[in-house]
Amino acid sequence: MTASAGRPDQGSRGTALYVYGIVRAGDDLGGLETATEGVGAGAPIELMSDGELAAIVGEVPLADFGQEVVMERIRDPAWLEEKVRAHEAVLEAVLPRAPLVPFRFGTVFTDEEQVRRMLREHDQLRTTLDELEGTFELGVKGFLEPDWVAVTPAPGEDEPASAGTSYLRRKQRDLRVAEARVESKLSLGAESHDVLAAAARDAVANPLQRPEATGRSGDMFLNGAYLVDAARESEFHKAFADLERRYAELATFELTGPWPPYNFVEAEGGL
């Protein structure tokens, strides 16, 4: 007896429809079908439209994306990395072709009728797509240099002293260094976000991540996402380069993208 015996056929051998995101019906995505593979093993990427919207869709095997199976699959980091990259690859193939609303990983429908119904229920996304036209997202993270110290010796601090006094002075100095770092982080974060936001159409300052999550020794002071007009791209890059130059001694900036506008769509379906 095989593992799948006794289960309905659909449980392991059927297929479902994975939705990557939404574009406007009628936008020319020429060549998308052959541009990338998607999360389903070799299934072509297609568009399913209803009204003014079209879903970017690919067939996926229920053996991977069935309700119960997929909960197990996503706990396998290698599987998840492969699929997350494939999800992104499809959206990045669309990005230069037409404005798109990216979906979070793992939105799956049983059949075409369900996809079309979803499109009908979210026809307000048409406005979002018009607003996103000609833009893309860039990410900027800022890290304080781990060894940077903004503190100059207090008056008399460098004079010879007894062991006890030296100890106290050292403690006080450590405290001032820590305070100065926190202050620098706050002001640097706010200033650099403002500078970058001024060169973008929209901006989001995401929560800072702790060193355990970034794997970097320098404290993060900026975790920003910027919706940049393609026409003003050089302006944004100039703002970024100016920041890098101005704070070369105390900070490192990291620029990524262009990304689909993940940070500029409403999480809950734009409702």
Add this chain to the structure above:
Amino acid sequence: MSVEGSTIGHEVALVELVDRVLNKGVVLSGDITLSVADVDLVYVGLRVLLASASTLDRLDGE
């Protein structure tokens, strides 16, 4: 680390990717959709894994 996974740039890109694909974007209920709670849980786990991987990379490089 595997050969193609050994550069810091690769890890940075993956962290950025995971931060977006698993943590941002429109959440709709497909009829087989992963629950947001499940994705969040996996996201957090994966972030820890990625962070420790890039810490190892950094230490390797020092």
